[in-house]
Amino acid sequence: MTAQSQIYAGGFADPEFEAQTVFRTLMDCFARPGTIGRLTALATPPSPLGMATGAVALTLCDHDTPVWLSPALVKSAAPNWIAFHTGGPVIELKDEARFAFVERDGAVPGFDQFALGTAEYPDRSTTLVVEVEALTGGRPFIGRGPGIKDEVVIAPKGLPDLFLDLWAANRALFPRGIDLVLTAEESVLCLPRTTRLSIKG
Amino acid sequence: MNDLATYNFAYLDEQTKRMIRRAILKAIAIPGYQVPFASREMPMPYGWGTGGVQVTASILGPDDVLKVIDQGADDTTNAVSIRAFFQKVANVAVTTKTKEATIIQTRHRIPEEPLRESQTLVYQVPIPEPLRFLEPRETETRKMHALEEYGLMHVKLYEDIARNGHIATTYAYPVKVEGRYVMDPSPTPKFDNPKMHRSEALQLFGAGREKRIYAVPPYTQVVSLDFEDHPFEIQKFDRPCALCCAENVYLDEVVLDDRGGRMFVCSDTDHCEDRRCAGHAGPMLAIEEAAE
Numbered sequence: 001m002t003a004q005s006q007i008y009a010g011g012f013a014d015p016e017f018e019a020q021t022v023f024r025t026l027m028d029c030f031a032r033p034g035t036i037g038r039l040t041a042l043a044t045p046p047s048p049l050g051m052a053t054g055a056v057a058l059t060l061c062d063h064d065t066p067v068w069l070s071p072a073l074v075k076s077a078a079p080n081w082i083a084f085h086t087g088g089p090v091i092e093l094k095d096e097a098r099f100a101f102v103e104r105d106g107a108v109p110g111f112d113q114f115a116l117g118t119a120e121y122p123d124r125s126t127t128l129v130v131e132v133e134a135l136t137g138g139r140p141f142i143g144r145g146p147g148i149k150d151e152v153v154i155a156p157k158g159l160p161d162l163f164l165d166l167w168a169a170n171r172a173l174f175p176r177g178i179d180l181v182l183t184a185e186e187s188v189l190c191l192p193r194t195t196r197l198s199i200k201g
Numbered sequence: 202m203n204d205l206a207t208y209n210f211a212y213l214d215e216q217t218k219r220m221i222r223r224a225i226l227k228a229i230a231i232p233g234y235q236v237p238f239a240s241r242e243m244p245m246p247y248g249w250g251t252g253g254v255q256v257t258a259s260i261l262g263p264d265d266v267l268k269v270i271d272q273g274a275d276d277t278t279n280a281v282s283i284r285a286f287f288q289k290v291a292n293v294a295v296t297t298k299t300k301e302a303t304i305i306q307t308r309h310r311i312p313e314e315p316l317r318e319s320q321t322l323v324y325q326v327p328i329p330e331p332l333r334f335l336e337p338r339e340t341e342t343r344k345m346h347a348l349e350e351y352g353l354m355h356v357k358l359y360e361d362i363a364r365n366g367h368i369a370t371t372y373a374y375p376v377k378v379e380g381r382y383v384m385d386p387s388p389t390p391k392f393d394n395p396k397m398h399r400s401e402a403l404q405l406f407g408a409g410r411e412k413r414i415y416a417v418p419p420y421t422q423v424v425s426l427d428f429e430d431h432p433f434e435i436q437k438f439d440r441p442c443a444l445c446c447a448e449n450v451y452l453d454e455v456v457l458d459d460r461g462g463r464m465f466v467c468s469d470t471d472h473c474e475d476r477r478c479a480g481h482a483g484p485m486l487a488i489e490e491a492a493e
Contacts, residue, residue, distance in 0.1 A: 030229045031403040031418045119347035123227035123236045147418035179230045192230035
């Protein structure tokens, strides 16, 4: 029964308006990479899916968007929660997923395993949503690119060691490539494929 | 009576909004690239800004303040009807003041007042593909964008020079976004092109009939195409606005009689009103007041 109630509970109480505020925060954060956006509406999905990650799923996923989940999420109640609340088909192939979710401390697959889009249709790529320990307090990177006035410092904590290399390889594919949403507790930090990162100092 | 009852907030159903929202996020991630989307039928004909309306409907929230302009004016048919539409289906606050708006939907102008970070500009776009009149096949223009093959566009601008001695394109003047995609800024006068460059505001473009959404994030390079010996130039006016005396603004010609009488006034009505309130007066304003 507990597992059942976990699946059916935890969606938005007011779907139109909560999805709208979450989307606006995501839009602002994608338009201004490095900005940490605090979501004003949250989901309560089954662990280990986080509150902000769940809110992103409810806002953007539906029957049109195949969803890939990390191995730990697949074993949890998350696939059923996503299926019930969004209708998004949970699939195993990373390169066919429109959205991919990784829980906190979960292993982040190489970005090039996901859908990268084609030269003609670079928009047909995966948006990867990764929950990290915190969006501040980690190793600082300098971000430059569209949406950033001069430069911005970001320091998410709990990224994979090879993150900078993975990201540089993803940036090199432009206009193809994945887009990344980092989440922690109630907040998000978005990195569109255009953002160039380098080590600070 | 509650006029909202029969519609979902902002008219579109939630699935449509999600689809458009996903397209907007990808458009922001690939500045200047046209993202295909499943444009819906709207309760107004194609060509009346259905693309812009769908983008606005998908981003709009109850706390937003909406401004709608048509060729710079708040009081022309298209602007009035779209503003009334959103008042009816979203009960959203509307304004004519550029300063107060959080979302500005526009047909073919960018407000004279510089936009701020907290604002989003939504363009209504008729033909999103800048290469369309040079190459009618979508499969080919897709390939040209993919290969960054924009020679044809330069040939077109060159032919302008060969025929007219200068680049005769005055509106929908092609731009290159962040050094990658050539983009149609919608039929804004080229006067407005420099305002797009590193604008503080997010700029979203919706083409309803052609089913495309594209975007220019804030602080993004937007460069008008030109040649070293024929650099890009904006229109210049030899006189200030006849009502508010503003210089360096885009002016509309207004015919006054059938004997060749005419005046040139600000196309941005809000900007013009603000200036008149601040005490600026052009030559025609005095005549108008005297006549009253």
